[in-house]
Amino acid sequence: xxxxxxxxxxxxxxxxxxxxxxxxxxxxxxxxxxxxxxxxxxxxxxxxxxxxxxxxxxxxxxxxxxxxxxxxxxxxxxxxxxxxxxxxxxxxxxxxxxxxxxxxxxxxxxxxxxxxxxxxxxxxxxxxxxxxxxxxxxxxxxxxxxxxxxxxxxxxxxxxxxxx
Amino acid sequence: xxxxxxxxxxxxxxxxxxxxxxxxxxxxxxxxxxxxxxxxxxxxxxxxxxxxxxxxxxxxxxxxxxxxxxxxxxxxxxxxxxxxxxxxxxxxxxxxxxxxxxxxxxxxxxxxxxxxxxxxxxxxxxxxxxxxxxxxxxx
Numbered sequence: 001x002x003x004x005x006x007x008x009x010x011x012x013x014x015x016x017x018x019x020x021x022x023x024x025x026x027x028x029x030x031x032x033x034x035x036x037x038x039x040x041x042x043x044x045x046x047x048x049x050x051x052x053x054x055x056x057x058x059x060x061x062x063x064x065x066x067x068x069x070x071x072x073x074x075x076x077x078x079x080x081x082x083x084x085x086x087x088x089x090x091x092x093x094x095x096x097x098x099x100x101x102x103x104x105x106x107x108x109x110x111x112x113x114x115x116x117x118x119x120x121x122x123x124x125x126x127x128x129x130x131x132x133x134x135x136x137x138x139x140x141x142x143x144x145x146x147x148x149x150x151x152x153x154x155x156x157x158x159x160x161x162x163x164x
Numbered sequence: 165x166x167x168x169x170x171x172x173x174x175x176x177x178x179x180x181x182x183x184x185x186x187x188x189x190x191x192x193x194x195x196x197x198x199x200x201x202x203x204x205x206x207x208x209x210x211x212x213x214x215x216x217x218x219x220x221x222x223x224x225x226x227x228x229x230x231x232x233x234x235x236x237x238x239x240x241x242x243x244x245x246x247x248x249x250x251x252x253x254x255x256x257x258x259x260x261x262x263x264x265x266x267x268x269x270x271x272x273x274x275x276x277x278x279x280x281x282x283x284x285x286x287x288x289x290x291x292x293x294x295x296x297x298x299x300x301x302x303x
Contacts, residue, residue, distance in 0.1 A: 039197045039198060039199065043201065046202065050209045050212075051208065051294070054294065058294070059297065120271075123271065128194055129275070133275060136278065139278065140247065142282075144240060147289065150293055151236065153293045154233070
């Protein structure tokens with residue numbers, strides 16, 4: 001994954017960058033699969049590797065193949081990246097050990113969900129019962145986000161069509 | 165139109181399976197991984213694959229864009245309608261216990277209903293965005 005990321009930054013040919021980000025998405029999906037997050041892996045494989053690649057390629061159709069050389073130096077950006085990245089890595093030392101059972105994450109609400117989900121909703125998949133039943137309102141919000149995004153993109157592109 | 169025989173035939177074989185897999189992910193979401201969003205994306209991917217291989221004109225004839233445009237709000241209506249249904253039965257918004265005499269059955273019905281809402285909206289959104297990009301090129 002690190003190699004693909006460096007490739008994405010270094011390469012100027014946008015077509016190869018799109019393909020590399022697809023590879024990155026596939027690797028990410030396999031990583032999520034290893035972490036037993038099958039739902040997220042499915043989404044990553046379909047959206048990240050599939051649909052977004054197709055969208056990127058169809059956008060590439062309208063632009064140039066190669067990225068232009070940047071006009072200003074990127075020292076400030078690199079500095080900001082290193083500082084923020086360093087702070088984040090420093091922050092990970094405060095996290096509990098990976099897979100530890102006595103973290104707040106496992107002792108606070110999730111154990112309640114795991115205990116009560118099956119008797120209360122009768123749905124064996126806890127992810128579904130949390131998403132659809134306990135947090136139904138959040139999911140409604142997500143659907144409305146998708147709705148708004150689609151409306152936005154369609155109205156933007158349609159306006160162009162009429163002008164031409 | 166350049167059409168490659170091998171790709172065309174293999175797509176014809178694959179696309180129905182992708183669609184069936186999407187429905188499996190949709191309706192098996194209660195028991196295994198998956199749900200409306202994943203299923204919608206997989207289904208949309210199959211239609212996008214069809215569009216890539218058979219060209220946007222044929223695809224828009226077989227799957228008209230207006231269907232997908234209207235699917236976006238329909239999904240939201242299904243979702244919030246399920247929520248409102250429980251309000252009218254005297255329960256909280258999106259409390260599926262209202263949908264059946266047995267709370268567990270109600271939960272089942274409610275979850276399936278809102279997953280269908282998510283499914284419909286996601287297919288509509290993904291395919292409409294793709295069509296919007298593709299149809300700009302044909303002008």
